Amino acid sequence: MQPFTDLHAKAAPLDMANLDTDQIIPKQFLKTVDRVGLGKGLFYDLRFDEAGKPRPEFVLNDPRYAGAGVLIAGDNFGCGSSREHAPWALLDYGVRCVIARSFADIFYNNCIQNGLLPVALPEDAVRALMDEAKGGNHVFSVDLLSQTVISPSGKSFRFEIDAARKAKLLEGLDAIGETLRHAGDIDGYEARKAMTQPWLQSA
Numbered sequence: 285m286q287p288f289t290d291l292h293a294k295a296a297p298l299d300m301a302n303l304d305t306d307q308i309i310p311k312q313f314l315k316t317v318d319r320v321g322l323g324k325g326l327f328y329d330l331r332f333d334e335a336g337k338p339r340p341e342f343v344l345n346d347p348r349y350a351g352a353g354v355l356i357a358g359d360n361f362g363c364g365s366s367r368e369h370a371p372w373a374l375l376d377y378g379v380r381c382v383i384a385r386s387f388a389d390i391f392y393n394n395c396i397q398n399g400l401l402p403v404a405l406p407e408d409a410v411r412a413l414m415d416e417a418k419g420g421n422h423v424f425s426v427d428l429l430s431q432t433v434i435s436p437s438g439k440s441f442r443f444e445i446d447a448a449r450k451a452k453l454l455e456g457l458d459a460i461g462e463t464l465r466h467a468g469d470i471d472g473y474e475a476r477k478a479m480t481q482p483w484l485q486s487a
Contacts, residue, residue: 287400288454291380291426293353296343297417303357304364305391309373322369323377329345330368342379348420357384359407371398381426383433385410396449399456401426403433409441428453 313325338345346350355374361384362370371394374382378449381401395402403426405413413435416422422436428450433441451457 285397285456288380288399288401288428288453290428291353291401292423293380294349294351295354295356295383295413295417295424296349296352296381298343298355298357302359302363305362305367305370306364306443307389308362308370309367313373314367314369319376320358321376322373326373326377346420349421351378353378353380354415354417354424354426355379355382356410357382359385361387361402362395363388366390366394368394368398371395371400375400379383383410383413396452399453401453403443405433405441405443408417412439413441433438 302310307330308327309322309325310328313322313328316322327342327344331344333339340346343349361382375398379400381403382395383403383405385407386404387395387402392402413424413433416435416437416439417424423451424436425434426432427434428445431443431445431450433443435441
């Protein structure tokens, strides 16, 4: 996966709490395991009306937030089912970082596994960032190495992240990548197993 070191991008303020994974990516878009193209289904029922026309009041339909790489959201973001398509859709749309007061545990882990940085901050910090994002075209900076978010006005907010998860994001390692780092040890184990228990090997 793509490593995450730092990000300088516009932020879109999505002031809604308890946005679940069905709202992030509705069920009709779960028929594929291809990550490319899922951005079209991101927040589909919030972005579009029953006729498929964009809802002008939804923040991602506002031209001022076109190309936003940061999403600032309400509390308990990503609750609901464990669908991994949710971070896939956010990434495909161009979002590399979501900032909220809290995240559902499974969604948080799925983000880490896919190179999307979830940043949990206190309510007052989230509110301050959201206020600065209003109006669009304001560049926010997110630095994973120093664990800071810097607002357009220069205010700095430090966030916490587990050291192991931080390392995975910095190095761009998903679960498969982590396993492949130990490929030599795995091959050595299999070779020893073949010599001591040859009956376990396939014909």
